[in-house]
Amino acid sequence: MRVKLAIGAILLSALTIPAYADPDWSATSKALGRSGAQAAGGVYRVGLPRSDLKVTLDGVQLKPALALGSWLAFKPMGDRDVMVMGDLVLTQPEVNPVMTKLIENGFEVTALHNHLLRSEPATMYMHILGHGDAVKLATTLHAALQESGTPLSDTPPTTPSAAIDLDTALIDQTLAHKGKVNGGVYQISIPRAETIKDDGMDVPDAMGSAIAINFQPTGNGKAAITGDFVLIASEVNPVLRALRESGIDVTAVHNHMLDDEPRLFFMHFWANDDVKKLARGLRSALDKINLQHG
Incomplete structure (x- = not known):
């Protein structure tokens, strides 16, 4: 009887443990100055495209969705605590003012x-990590981003267009992954097979752990491509060789996180060439990576 009572008490206790509610994303958006949207993995993601910048590369004016898209991703950790990760697109004069505001308020620059x-102009990319109350984090981020020209007000909603001057069916078939049109750019996100963690916590695709490949049409069957491959150490040079053999520039190899598991390296790339040729080159690189399928 005592055993039954004890078991009953444990079950009753478990049933009365309060479930943690999601943070107040509306208040978070208000503090940040920009609204976001729910993404897979319980993430609240906010896009902050640098539409104020006019950046050109090899004669191509880059659309914000191609390579100028700052973002922040908030993930509830329980008991009202939130982890936020992000990638901030900054001009060189903006880097240290933004960094100072962040580190003064407990953020890490990773x-x-x-x-x-x-x-032209040159852009830098600052990866950040913060923990705490969502609204307080957003307030700090707002103050930091005010040190830059990042637009912080919501723009009127527009009807997304699926039309783009690209053979997207060819791209999908060649890469074996389907993309979507965003801001005049065809974007493809490809997860790795492993569960990615940082400091022991899951990092879902929406927090930057997936491979990103972007196509911006440049006319006459050509496109500018950029993005980043997410790689473990043994994959870095096979992927690098595959890209160079296909005439695709490798523009950077580096970390985005400090305590990731497995240890990851991010390889950025650029080319402006025939879409079919580029898709084949990207596929040859993807074949060297442990990807999630199905």
Whole structure:
């Protein structure tokens, strides 16, 4: 009887443990100055495209969705605690003012580097990590981003267009992954097979752990491509060789996180060439990577 009572008490206790509610994303968006959307893995993701910048590379004016898309991803960790990760696109004069605001308020800067070569003006990419209350984190991020020209107000919603001057069926078939049109750019996200963790916590695709490949049409069957391959150490040079053999520039190899598992390296690339040729080159690189299928 005592055993039954004890078991009953344990079950009752488990049933009365309060479930943690999601943070107030509306209040978070208000503090940040920009709204986001729910993504897979319980992530609330906010896009912050640098539409204020006019960046050209090899004569191509880059659309924000191609290579100028700052983003922040908030993930609830329980008991009202949130982890936020992000990638901030900054001009060189903006880097240290933004960094100072962040580190003064408890944020970590996990990487600072280029993604592109020869772009005018040059852009830098600051990867960040923060923990705490979602609204407080958003307030700090707002103050930091005000040190840059990053647009922080919501723009009127527009109807997304699926039309783009690219043979997307060819791209999908060649890469064996389907993309979507965003801001005049065809974007493909490809997860790795492993579960990615940082400091022991899961890092879903929406927090930057998936391979990103972007195509911007440049006319006459050509496209500019950029993005990043997410690689373990043994994959770095096989992928690098596959890209170079296909005439695709490798523009950076570096980390984005500090305590990731497995240890990851991010390889950025650039080319402006025939779409079919580029898709084949990208596929040859993808064949060297442990990808999630199905």
